[in-house]
Amino acid sequence: METSTDGVARTGSGAEAGAPAAGASAVVGGSTGEVVAAAVPEGRATRPAPPNSLSPSRAGDFMQCPLLYRFRVIDKLPEKPSEAATRGTLVHAVLERLFDAPATERTAPRAASLIPGQWDRLREARPELSELFADEDEKAAGERLARWLGEAERLVERWFTLEDPTRLEPAERELFVEARLDSGLTLRGIIDRVDVAPTGEVRIVDYKTGKAPRPEYAEGALFQMKFYALVVWRLKQVIPRRLQLVYLGSGDVLTYDPVRDDLERVERKLLALWEAIRLATESGDWRPRRTKLCGWCDHQAVCPEFGGTPPPYPLQVRPPESGAAAQGRMGPD
Ligand code: SF4
Numbered sequence: 072m073e074t075s076t077d078g079v080a081r082t083g084s085g086a087e088a089g090a091p092a093a094g095a096s097a098v099v100g101g102s103t104g105e106v107v108a109a110a111v112p113e114g115r116a117t118r119p120a121p122p123n124s125l126s127p128s129r130a131g132d133f134m135q136c137p138l139l140y141r142f143r144v145i146d147k148l149p150e151k152p153s154e155a156a157t158r159g160t161l162v163h164a165v166l167e168r169l170f171d172a173p174a175t176e177r178t179a180p181r182a183a184s185l186i187p188g189q190w191d192r193l194r195e196a197r198p199e200l201s202e203l204f205a206d207e208d209e210k211a212a213g214e215r216l217a218r219w220l221g222e223a224e225r226l227v228e229r230w231f232t233l234e235d236p237t238r239l240e241p242a243e244r245e246l247f248v249e250a251r252l253d254s255g256l257t258l259r260g261i262i263d264r265v266d267v268a269p270t271g272e273v274r275i276v277d278y279k280t281g282k283a284p285r286p287e288y289a290e291g292a293l294f295q296m297k298f299y300a301l302v303v304w305r306l307k308q309v310i311p312r313r314l315q316l317v318y319l320g321s322g323d324v325l326t327y328d329p330v331r332d333d334l335e336r337v338e339r340k341l342l343a344l345w346e347a348i349r350l351a352t353e354s355g356d357w358r359p360r361r362t363k364l365c366g367w368c369d370h371q372a373v374c375p376e377f378g379g380t381p382p383p384y385p386l387q388v389r390p391p392e393s394g395a396a397a398q399g400r401m402g403p404d
Pocket residue numbers: 136138139359360361362364365368369370371374375376377
């Protein structure tokens with residue numbers, strides 16, 4: 072899941088890692104390897120609360136910049152919808168809905184025909200998205216919207232050059248998963264697609280509307296997939312056979328076959344990350360980390376790196392211990 076290309080709990084800031092979500096339970100299990108139950112979290116808490124779970128997106132936020140994590144998860148500061156993120160949400164919705172059709176009807180024209188309806192549905196669910204194309208100049212706004220919808224269509228069409236949906240019968244789509252580790256840490260997230268072979272082997276698939284990373288950055292891209300693999304492993308006691316990232320922006324497919332060592336390493340990393348988050352939560356010491364990604368951050372106005380002042384910390388603070396040191400150590404390796 073790339074930055075903000077997700078659906079309901081994906082485009083929001085902190086929805087996946089915020090306060091307890093009503094109905095937030097999901098199970099991947101069953102002796103046949105079938106994913107048997109799922110539930111999507113219902114909304115989010117409105118009052119600031121200490122984080123109680125971790126998702127790939129929020130783990131990525133903390134590794135990128137601890138202060139960004141605080142703004143999203145604890146302060147829950149609003150963020151403006153972006154064209155790129157919303158296009159990602161739209162494309163995900165279309166690819167998910169296409170599987171409602173019988174296999175032989177899952178064609179590119181059929182997928183393209185779903186775009187207007189899914190865009191209407193998204194705007195209905197999130198009226199603020201209409202602001203994206205609310206220029207004063209109506210003609211210009213209309214042209215921009217048409218261009219944007221055309222880009223979404225090209226991404227959807229490219230998918231057909233990478234996978235053949237007439238030969239796929241996903242076990243699950245947009246599956247909310249949640250697992251509690253022995254340490255007490257709860258991991259959660261949404262998997263775009265789960266395929267289960269007749270042999271019971273599980274493949275986890277994620278769509279990206281951006282471009283594939285250069286090989287030296289592939290490990291970072293796989294972090295999210297290994298996170299999901301760990302959750303599935305903990306829930307189902309089966310290590311997924313394959314992790315698959317489908318890059319619609321560049322027309323690439325990145326796959327990885329995880330082994331137990333990979334997932335144990337990810338678990339150790341997540342536990343260290345969670346400990347750093349716990350220390351920062353208790354001390355209130357959330358360090359900004361300025362990088363070129365700050366250009367995409369909505370919170371520069373309240374970020375000390377850009378001359379701003381964060382809002383008062385809304386949680387109770389304990390005397391700082393080694394939170395800063397832990398944050399300094401935590402990198403997106
Ligand atoms: S502007 Fe940069 S340093 Fe500041 S909160 Fe955002 S990501 Fe962090």
